[in-house]
Amino acid sequence: MQPLPTIIVQLIHIAGPLKGEIQEFNDPEIAVGRLSTCQVRFPKDLAIISRKHAAIFREGNRFRLVDESANGTFLNGKSVSEAFLKNGDVIMFAEGGPKVSFLTRVDDNMAASPPVSYTHLTLPTNVSMCRSRWSADD
Numbered sequence: 001m002q003p004l005p006t007i008i009v010q011l012i013h014i015a016g017p018l019k020g021e022i023q024e025f026n027d028p029e030i031a032v033g034r035l036s037t038c039q040v041r042f043p044k045d046l047a048i049i050s051r052k053h054a055a056i057f058r059e060g061n062r063f064r065l066v067d068e069s070a071n072g073t074f075l076n077g078k079s080v081s082e083a084f085l086k087n088g089d090v091i092m093f094a095e096g097g098p099k100v101s102f103l104t105r106v107d108d109n110m111a112a113s114p115p116v117s118y119t120h121l122t123l124p125t126n127v128s129m130c131r132s133r134w135s136a137d138d
Helices: none
Strands: 005-014 019-026 030-031 055-058 062-067 073-075 078-080 084-087 090-093 100-104 120-121
Touching: 005 120, 062 073
Parallel strands: none
Antiparallel strands: 005 019, 005 100, 019 120, 030 055, 055 062, 062 084, 073 078, 073 090, 090 100
């Protein structure tokens, strides 16, 4: 059986206290919440977010979002208890709460590497967060 490729998950913060940051993960589970043990950690005083609000689990080459909160998790504007994610999905943690865009990429150079911690990158203030639509004419 061939080993699973290393897939890097990028969470691009588009609203909330981490707006403009990009976090990258290759962990099998990404915990989201206010606890210090969460990879995606929101400020302790952001009470709308549960201590362990949600998690993203890698299942083969797919990623499953699971809500573990009191205030709900929304995928592309709809409340979900769990759902599989695809590139470009927008996750909102609690109604009116922080939002992230979910993206993945395969990293062939890390095929045998152990999971890494997240990396914070800050977007320039003049970068617009939008999705491009490509057509056959492009």
